[in-house]
Amino acid sequence: MILIKSIKIIDGTGQSAFKGDILIKGDKISAIGNFPNKQAEVVIDGLGLIATPGFIDANADSDHYLGLFTNPLQKDFLLQGVTTIIGGQCGSSLAPLMYGSLKSIRKWADTDLINVDWTTVADLKKLLNRIKLGVNFGTLVGHSTVRRDISGEEIRDLTESEFEIFENSLSNALKNQALGLSTGLGYSHSRYIPYNEIKRLLFIVAKYGRVYATHLKNEKEGIAESVAETINMAKDTGVPVIISHFRPLLGFEAQFQEALEIIEKNLDKANVYFDTNSSDISILPVYSFLPAWAQQNGFERMLEIISDKDYRRKILEELRNSDIRFDALIIAKAKNNPYIVGKTIKEFAENRGLDAYEGILALMEITKMNSQVFYKNLNTEILNEIIAHPRAIIGSNSASLPDSQLILKPERAQKTFVRFFEIMKDKKISLEESIKNITAKPAKFFGLQKRGLLREGWFADMAILKDTEVINVMVNGQLTVQDKAVTGHRGGQAI
Structure with missing residues (x-):
């Protein structure tokens, strides 16, 4: 049992902070209130500190780089206050698999380094829970992952029998709590996928109340057209949509602004969000x-x-x-x-x-x-402007990997949420609203149960801050960061 005493609480709702005590039993928040006589095995003095829900990274790449296996602690996320990451982005996921092939993530990782002994999303979750991650991990179903298992490297339309196999695979994954479907329409294997193929699959996603994440087909001169097509998909199917790493490429700022206006003009007709961060570097x-x-x-x-x-x-x-x-x-x-x-x-x-x-x-x-x-091909000024957009959700588009000379880490892998707070402060946006944007907002969009708010009976995913600096972090009630250093405890769950 952990007792946090006399701490300022920002609960994730956007409402004003209040002072109180927080009692944690097991992996849940047991009570929030004032408990002057309560005893606990661990007591944290919250004087001068702020308790918030753990942050949620809406677009992480630790699965693509196999970092979930090579670096299960996921230290870079924990030290930023992140307790949950969302993977399976850009059409590529670790599951479901039909033949144990991870070809769809070869652009990110050396897939020869891992022995694939799972096929379904349920299998993957069991494996990750045996490994024990430092953070919670939720996954989308990668469209390219499933499609390439069915059709191989050939770029062609699916036959009806192949489509039925795809539909069954997607349905089973969603039954096992996959968060939705993702596409990577800008990549070679998905650039020519027919609109109706995705639309048909999204009706299944809609049936299970899940979401759709898409890497746009064209992020340059055709970005407005790509966004319009995405919005039409949301209108046609009723599925909530998030545009992955929505970004203004240098030389195409006018087209980006046109695409943003299309989103804003259609908010009454389509439930569309985008994920973003302040980094001006693309990893290609x-x-x-x-x-x-x-x-x-x-x-x-x-x-x-x-x-x-x-x-x-x-x-x-x-x-x-x-x-x-x-x-x-x-x-x-x-x-x-x-x-x-x-x-x-x-x-x-x-x-x-x-x-x-x-x-x-x-x-x-x-x-x-x-x-x-x-x-370095992104317009920083526009990126900093859209971070506070009502439809923006923060995603690092990065992985937490071991320190190594084999791969460069982008700054955003360690500073996405640090920079987010700096920008929001410059914009004079309240800390309560800033916290809501990286906790309750993504939790609600992705349908994460009992996460994203500090509430009694909800999971004890929590960041403890001094101003906006992360001091302590809890994941499912386990103290994973203490005094700005990782403890080594791995309390994450595959969700």
């Missing part, structure tokens, strides 16, 4: 710099294409005519080539006697497409 798979026509049928086929003399000449011509700023590309991950991590593409190319255009193709070849780059 290296193959995404190929022309769209060359991004087809998996890594193996792409490597064949860039090895073909005529195709390569055509690709180089298109790269040279593009607006890509190669001096702004930093190699963040390079399978089997850790010595080049941290170099710019320009530096990597010059070391090989190549220009930057040939250099990026060489990176694709030596890593067999399994590499990523950081690209």
